[in-house]
Amino acid sequence: MRIVEGRHGLSERYVHYIFNEPPAIDRHIFNEPNSTLRTQFLKHPLMHFKRLINYSIMRIQWATKAIHVSSYPYSLIVDSGNICTLSCPWCPTGRRDTSRPRGFLRFADLKKLIDEIGDAISWIQLSNWGEPFLNKDILSMVTYCKQKGIPKTGLASCLVPIINYERLCLSGLDKLEVAISGASQHTYEKRMGGDFDKAISNLKALVSKRKELGRKTPYITWNFLVFRDNEHELGKALKIAKDIGVDRIRFVGANVAADACMTMRPLAENIEMSTDLVGLGTRFSHFTKEGKPKYPKTSCDLLWRRCAVSWDGSVFPCYMYCSQKYNLGNCFEKSFKEIWNNETYREARKIVRKSLKQEFSIEEYDKILCAICTYYGRYRYRYWD
Ligand code: SF4
Ligand code: SF4
Numbered sequence: 001m002r003i004v005e006g007r008h009g010l011s012e013r014y015v016h017y018i019f020n021e022p023p024a025i026d027r028h029i030f031n032e033p034n035s036t037l038r039t040q041f042l043k044h045p046l047m048h049f050k051r052l053i054n055y056s057i058m059r060i061q062w063a064t065k066a067i068h069v070s071s072y073p074y075s076l077i078v079d080s081g082n083i084c085t086l087s088c089p090w091c092p093t094g095r096r097d098t099s100r101p102r103g104f105l106r107f108a109d110l111k112k113l114i115d116e117i118g119d120a121i122s123w124i125q126l127s128n129w130g131e132p133f134l135n136k137d138i139l140s141m142v143t144y145c146k147q148k149g150i151p152k153t154g155l156a157s158c159l160v161p162i163i164n165y166e167r168l169c170l171s172g173l174d175k176l177e178v179a180i181s182g183a184s185q186h187t188y189e190k191r192m193g194g195d196f197d198k199a200i201s202n203l204k205a206l207v208s209k210r211k212e213l214g215r216k217t218p219y220i221t222w223n224f225l226v227f228r229d230n231e232h233e234l235g236k237a238l239k240i241a242k243d244i245g246v247d248r249i250r251f252v253g254a255n256v257a258a259d260a261c262m263t264m265r266p267l268a269e270n271i272e273m274s275t276d277l278v279g280l281g282t283r284f285s286h287f288t289k290e291g292k293p294k295y296p297k298t299s300c301d302l303l304w305r306r307c308a309v310s311w312d313g314s315v316f317p318c319y320m321y322c323s324q325k326y327n328l329g330n331c332f333e334k335s336f337k338e339i340w341n342n343e344t345y346r347e348a349r350k351i352v353r354k355s356l357k358q359e360f361s362i363e364e365y366d367k368i369l370c371a372i373c374t375y376y377g378r379y380r381y382r383y384w385d
Contacts, residue, residue: 001242013253013284013294017238020247022219048149054120062304065353067346069304072120072336077308077319078113079128080105080135086158087193088181090254092322093129094193100324105311107137107144109332113309114148116336123152128308128319133161139171146172156223159202160194165209169218176218177250178203181225183233183240191227200240207245222249226284227277253284267293300370303349307340315339317348317369326369344368 004016051074058071081104088094110126124145132138132155145153154175168176180199182188188196207220222241226234234251241249254277271291274280281289288294302318309315313332314324321327328348329339339345348370 013286015251015283016248017241017250018248019242019245020216020219022247048151050119051122051151055122058305062301065349066304067349067353068341069349071304072117072340073304073306074121075123075125075306076117076121077125077128077306078105078110079130079309079311080126080132080138080141081311082128082130083134084131084158085134085160085194086131088191091129097322100310100322101312103311104135105137105141107140109313110141111144113313113331113336114145114150118145118148118150121150123154124150125154125156127154127156128310130311131161132157133159133163139164139167139173142171142173155218158192158194159199159206163202163206165206166213168206169210169213169215173218175221176206177221177223178246179223179225180237181223181227181254182230183224183237187230187233191225191230200244203246204244211245220246220248222246224249224251225254226251227254228279231278231284251284253278253282253286300352300373303345303352303370317345320373321369325367 002016002018002021004018006014054071055074058069058074061069061071082093082100082102083104084091084093086094087096092100105126126132126138126141126145135141138155142153142155152174153172154177155173156177156179158180159178178199179192180188180196180203181191182196185196188194188199203220203222210216210218210220222237224230224234224237237251238249271280271287274285274287278284280287280291286294300318307315307317308319308321309331310321310327313330314327315329315331315336316327328344329342331339344367348368351368351370
């Protein structure tokens with residue numbers, strides 16, 4: 001078993017206990033020596049040539065903070081639906097937030113999007129703010145993405161709905177993250193509102209089916225959000241994870257990262273929330289004891305390398321959106337290319353590009369999430385000093 005403790009991106013503070021090393025597919029696609037895309041590029045140069053070109057242009061345009069971009073994002077989050085049977089209080093779907101339209105992604109819409117940009121992107125996550133296995137077409141969507149040659153596909157699930165595990169293991173899915181934030185009925189129910197034994201027995205059934213089929217994928221991670229009141233169960237969860245045979249258990253500080261609206265909240269409120277959830281200056285906290293953010297002052301790169309699409313085709317600059325108001329256009333109604341370089345997207349890139357010292361009027365950018373983002377975006381710097 002290998003233990004890795006650190007920070008993922010700018011947001012999460014985590015500890016991973018790795019029982020089985022991830023296949024090359026789970027490493028950073030281009031930066032690791034045995035990365036799948038590189039390996040696959042050698043095997044299928046024509047299939048991945050466009051991805052390699054796209055990635056290279058994207059890196060240049062991200063480094064130069066280009067406003068109008070000729071590359072596509074290299075990774076994509078497409079939400080298969082924002083409906084879930086659980087009721088995690090930090091999640092807009094769990095809170096049954098009615099301010100966003102609710103529904104499921106249709107196969108035909110995903111196909112349109114993948115047919116347009118599938119040969120440029122290198123990984124796709126087909127879930128965001130909902131339970132993907134409630135969408136009856138989810139496995140066909142995964143298979144379609146794999147048939148189009150996308151090297152890495154991922155899903156995040158609470159594993160509560162009934163699933164055909166054999167179909168799941170044979171779908172081509174590379175990576176599955178299973179959210180179980182607790183190691184007893186008491187803590188699980190408090191944080192997720194479900195049946196702990198059912199979640200664990202479903203996880204066991206999945207792992208044993210994968211073993212029976214002799215497959216290594218999907219690479220299964222148990223994702224455990226750490227709160228003050230379940231932190232004492234980390235040892236117990238680790239033991240259960242090992243007994244079941246998952247590949248990895250990942251303890252991530254709940255902080256404010258668990259909340260879709262954190263980007264829109266003043267830093268002081270985020271600190272208050274974090275104090276309540278995990279405490280200040282603790283192992284999993286984003287903030288020091290003095291309330292200073294532990295994440296670095298770097299500007300956001302998501303407007304160049306990634307984007308999030310909701311089930312109805314609304315495009316957002318990143319996965320952290322909780323209001324329909326901030327959508328940048330609909331890529332099921334128009335082409336993705338049109339949205340990716342439309343006026344609002346260009347304005348958002350200008351905002352992120354502006355010097356950190358430069359002030360601007362928030363009102364001027366009422367509809368752009370990056371303008372009020374207190375997290376990665378530059379507006380947060382107002383709250384730092
Ligand atoms: S399991 Fe996921 S989608 Fe469902 S309520 Fe919890 S955080 Fe939201
Ligand atoms: S600046 Fe904030 S809202 Fe904009 S893409 Fe980055 S994290 Fe998302």
